[in-house]
Amino acid sequence: MSIADIRRDYNLAGLRRSDLDPDPIALFRRWFAQAAGERQGGKLRGAAIRVYKSLLGLGSAERIDVNAATLATVDVEGHPSARVVLLKGVDERGFIFFTNYDSRKGREIAGNPNVALVFYWPDQERQVTIAGAATKIPRAESEAYFKSRPRGSRLAAWASHQSEAIENREVLESHWRELEAKYPGDEVPMPPNWGGFVIAPVRIEFWQGRPSRLHDRFRYAKQANGTWKIERLSP
Numbered sequence: 001m002s003i004a005d006i007r008r009d010y011n012l013a014g015l016r017r018s019d020l021d022p023d024p025i026a027l028f029r030r031w032f033a034q035a036a037g038e039r040q041g042g043k044l045r046g047a048a049i050r051v052y053k054s055l056l057g058l059g060s061a062e063r064i065d066v067n068a069a070t071l072a073t074v075d076v077e078g079h080p081s082a083r084v085v086l087l088k089g090v091d092e093r094g095f096i097f098f099t100n101y102d103s104r105k106g107r108e109i110a111g112n113p114n115v116a117l118v119f120y121w122p123d124q125e126r127q128v129t130i131a132g133a134a135t136k137i138p139r140a141e142s143e144a145y146f147k148s149r150p151r152g153s154r155l156a157a158w159a160s161h162q163s164e165a166i167e168n169r170e171v172l173e174s175h176w177r178e179l180e181a182k183y184p185g186d187e188v189p190m191p192p193n194w195g196g197f198v199i200a201p202v203r204i205e206f207w208q209g210r211p212s213r214l215h216d217r218f219r220y221a222k223q224a225n226g227t228w229k230i231e232r233l234s235p
């Protein structure tokens with residue numbers, strides 16, 4: 001099959017103004033819970049999704065990585081770069097992820113905090129795009145999360161000088177072995193250049209696929225007084 005022939009129609013649901021919440025974080029939480037399979041948004045929607053998925057031959061595996069999102073940053077010359085990160089929290093401040101502050105993304109955010117974050121949940125036929133400024137979360141908060149990670153992930157945060165060129169895999173593995181010897185127990189401190197960012201949203205757009213590409217889109221834009229202006233956008 002040619003790539004150009006790959007397409008599908010979106011039939012699952014619509015998004016009406018009456019479905020929205022005045023608070024986009026509340027709507028994001030609802031959509032996230034539905035993507036994670038935690039909440040089906042009513043019996044009818046749950047049944048419709050099950051029938052629809054079985055028609056498409058989809059199992060439950062598509063729930064993997066529901067918290068994965070594409071993060072776009074720009075360097076000081078305005079050149080963009082993008083990569084996937086895992087959302088680790090959302091609260092009134094915004095969207096939280098963790099990374100190496102010296103990585104390419106970390107350096108780009110230091111030079112220009114404006115970023116975009118995109119979630120795509122294919123089985124929900126939904127996309128959420130977020131724009132805002134990223135700032136480091138308090139170190140104590142990063143530490144609390146770091147402690148909750150498996151030991152291997154904590155050692156990896158030390159072993160990987162993220163985004164730097166390395167000669168070969170052996171460099172990485174020998175560094176890892178040194179660190180395993182250095183921190184034999186469960187006490188692995190958090191590296192000083194590792195931690196979380198929170199993206200404070202100024203724009204959040206909710207996209208629901210519809211038949212014949214007449215998709216539903218609603219954009220929330222933060223206004224000077226802190227309230228959200230909601231507009232329907234043409235697909």
Ligand SMILES: Cc1cc2nc3c(=O)[nH]c(=O)nc-3n(C[C@H](O)[C@H](O)[C@H](O)COP(=O)(O)O)c2cc1C
Nearest residue numbers: 065068083084085086098099100103104105106163
């Ligand atoms: C599913 C998935 C989840 C990922 N989660 C993270 C993450 O939470 N934090 C992170 O720093 N990198 C994560 N990565 C790796 C990044 O995509 C990227 O390779 C890395 O952060 C280096 O990016 P940079 O060089 O642009 O800074 C993830 C990759 C995938 C595919």
